[in-house]
Amino acid sequence: MEFLMIFVIGSVLGHFSKRLINWLDINNYKLDKKNILCEFIGGLSSFWAFSNLDKPEAMVFILIVTSLISISIIDYQTFQVPLVFIFIGMVAIMIGLLYKVMYLSASLWGIFVGAVIPCAIMLLMWMITKRQGMGFGDIQMGIVLGAWLGPMRMAITLFSASILSLLVWIIVSLFDGFDMNRALPMGPFLSFAGIGVYIGSFYYPEFFHLLILI
Known part of the structure; x- marks a missing residue:
């Protein structure tokens, strides 16, 4: 049950990243609502991270992976790297430095x-x-x-x-x-x-x- 909750949390974070991609609407690019790539990768990364890493390091991993995957999707389609996901990555770095990850x-x-x-x-x-x-x-x-x-x-x-x-x-x-x-x-x-x-x-x-x- 605990692992399922961890997967769900990661999937929710992935869903948020998908909504953010669609909100940015760079070059009119949006992910289809039925596309669950972000949710799946978010859940998978969350499951792996919390199964193998300490909680602070796991959180840093999930945030950075989510931002990197989002950047990859947008960059692949538009050749642009949105600053908002760089900012999310930097927030993860700050958390990592704070907790000495x-x-x-x-x-x-x-x-x-x-x-x-x-x-x-x-x-x-x-x-x-x-x-x-x-x-x-x-x-x-x-x-x-x-x-x-x-x-x-x-x-x-x-x-x-x-x-x-x-x-x-x-x-x-x-x-x-x-x-x-x-x-x-x-x-x-x-x-x-x-x-x-x-x-x-x-x-x-x-x-x-x-x-x-x-």
């Missing part, structure tokens, strides 16, 4: 890796090629992810997201033809990689420590 020094270094370095690279690429490899929304996501994951896991997240986006670009190009100007939204890849790295580091901490040493 994460530490300020690690979060600051994570932000440096996740946002400052990519921003510098983006500006350099623009100066050289006049093309913007990442959007400022991706940089904002890097702030949330970096503060949450810390520097090492954030570095792995950036690398994983880059590989995933490249693989998807190649697969899409095989079916639709190669187009060097084809753009893919980075938000879903950052979200998937970040959540995957977090969960992976929970189950296989030795493997991630080995990657850090390498």
Whole structure:
């Protein structure tokens, strides 16, 4: 019964995120009322978090995952990252710092890796090629992810997201033809990689420590 309640709480939070997506109405994009993706992911993440993490850490996990999934849905459809979900992610970070789920020094270094370095690279690429490899929304996501994951896991997240986006670009190009100007939204890849790295580091901490040493 307790696990059912936990799933329901997460589903309610997911439903709230869906309503928020529809309220934002970015580029007239709205989720169908029958689409239960947000509710399902919210319930699933809540179930996993409260089954494996302490309550403060579980709450941080749920809030960040919910915001990341919402960002991914919107970014995939509109190539935009709404600030309201970045704000929700930052609230989760504040809760994590308050309850010492994460530490300020690690979060600051994570932000440096996740946002400052990519921003510098983006500006350099623009100066050289006049093309913007990442959007400022991706940089904002890097702030949330970096503060949450810390520097090492954030570095792995950036690398994983880059590989995933490249693989998807190649697969899409095989079916639709190669187009060097084809753009893919980075938000879903950052979200998937970040959540995957977090969960992976929970189950296989030795493997991630080995990657850090390498």
